[in-house]
Amino acid sequence: MSTMAKIPATVITGFLGAGKTTLVRHLLERAGGRRIAVIVNEFGETGIDGETLRACEIPGCAETDIVELANGCLCCTVADEFLPTMEALLDRPQPPEHIVIETSGLALPKPLLKAFGWPSVRARVTVDGVIAVVDGPAVAAGRFADDPVAVAQQRSADISVEHDNPLAEVYEDQLQAADLVVLNKADLLDEASFARLQEEIRTQLTRAVKLLPARHGQIDPAVLLGLGAAAEDDLAARPSHHDAMDGAHEHDDFESFVVAIPEFTAPEPLLERLAAATAAHDILRLKGFAALRGKPMRLAVQGVGPRLQHYFDRPWQPGAARQGQIVVIGRTGLDRAAIAATLAAPVRD
Numbered sequence: 558m559s560t561m562a563k564i565p566a567t568v569i570t571g572f573l574g575a576g577k578t579t580l581v582r583h584l585l586e587r588a589g590g591r592r593i594a595v596i597v598n599e600f601g602e603t604g605i606d607g608e609t610l611r612a613c614e615i616p617g618c619a620e621t622d623i624v625e626l627a628n629g630c631l632c633c634t635v636a637d638e639f640l641p642t643m644e645a646l647l648d649r650p651q652p653p654e655h656i657v658i659e660t661s662g663l664a665l666p667k668p669l670l671k672a673f674g675w676p677s678v679r680a681r682v683t684v685d686g687v688i689a690v691v692d693g694p695a696v697a698a699g700r701f702a703d704d705p706v707a708v709a710q711q712r713s714a715d716i717s718v719e720h721d722n723p724l725a726e727v728y729e730d731q732l733q734a735a736d737l738v739v740l741n742k743a744d745l746l747d748e749a750s751f752a753r754l755q756e757e758i759r760t761q762l763t764r765a766v767k768l769l770p771a772r773h774g775q776i777d778p779a780v781l782l783g784l785g786a787a788a789e790d791d792l793a794a795r796p797s798h799h800d801a802m803d804g805a806h807e808h809d810d811f812e813s814f815v816v817a818i819p820e821f822t823a824p825e826p827l828l829e830r831l832a833a834a835t836a837a838h839d840i841l842r843l844k845g846f847a848a849l850r851g852k853p854m855r856l857a858v859q860g861v862g863p864r865l866q867h868y869f870d871r872p873w874q875p876g877a878a879r880q881g882q883i884v885v886i887g888r889t890g891l892d893r894a895a896i897a898a899t900l901a902a903p904v905r906d
């Protein structure tokens with residue numbers, strides 16, 4: 558089968574909270590009738606991103622087009638979960654015209670790219686492009702750097718450098734795998750910081766890769782899809798820390814757990830709890846849903862570092878329990894009991 562006949566697949570990578578789901582949602586809204594299937598993988602056992610995408614109820618986008626690979630990291634469950642999922646999508650009577658894979662924010666993309674070399678997939682799919690979504694303000698704040706010496710080493714783009722900060726390795730791998738870098742959250746940076754950041758990222762890239770600024774992942778699908786990279790044939794140009802690890806991958810650096818939360822009377826007390834937990838613990842990401850008394854809609858909450866957002870996303874499903882829950886992700890060693898006690902304490906009227 559020629560490359561032309563293959564179904565294109567786009568891999569969306571980027572650190573926790575960079576804006577991958579927001580970008581995918583925008584893409585689906587502008588799909589213009591194209592049949593796009595989305596595979597979403599998350600770190601942790603509760604699938605919030607799939608839920609978020611389904612909640613947008615985009616016309617023409619069936620719920621079955623959003624497939625979740627929860628419980629684990631795609632790069633380690635490739636054979637057990639990813640390949641069967643891909644094969645099932647390809648074997649549908651009406652296969653998708655494009656497949657978008659949103660990886661977990663902690664995944665190293667290389668093992669996933671390698672999976673596209675698997676015969677049953679390689680014959681029918683090509684990796685159209687790897688898009689790395691970068692959280693502009695987080696990079697500018699030095700979140701992925703460990704110390705000035707390590708930063709200097711990173712600038713020399715020597716991928717074999719070991720980092721004290723496991724965030725740095727994940728970030729670096731995601732950048733090096735990319736065919737297109739989306740520099741997101743441009744709205745949160747002034748012009749000078751943005752220009753500095755763009756320069757910094759350019760020096761980190763080892764290949765000629767396009768860098769695009771974005772707000773809320775709003776990029777024309779015509780720019781995101783159709784890159785024609787055939788990344789599966791080009792793996793050597795995408796160095797990874799995973800190459801040196803011989804398949805083993807240090808997920809032990811991060812952990813995730815879910816806290817069931819009570820019903821609240823208003824968003825503010827919940828947001829105060831989330832802010833308090835974030836201030837007191839090394840939490841990288843919070844996301845989930847809450848029930849508000851008397852409200853048929855569920856409240857979605859998102860935390861990336863210290864920044865919190867909330868919005869009503871969709872009604873609780875008829876017959877389903879109005880049980881709010883928050884996924885907490887951070888560096889290993891989080892004080893789970895203390896965080897759970899903060900988030901799940903009874904609500905006083």
Ligand SMILES: Nc1nc2c(ncn2[C@@H]2O[C@H](COP(=O)(O)OP(=O)(O)OP(=O)(O)O)[C@@H](O)[C@H]2O)c(=O)[nH]1
Pocket residue numbers: 571572573574575576577578579580606661662741742743744745771772773774842844859860861866
């Ligand atoms: N201000 C601002 N906020 C943004 C932008 N893009 C995304 N966000 C917010 O950042 C938060 C995280 O966005 P997501 O799209 O869920 O990020 P993600 O990369 O899918 O997160 P994970 O799946 O947990 O890794 C949400 O609250 C978004 O609304 C942006 O360009 N500007």
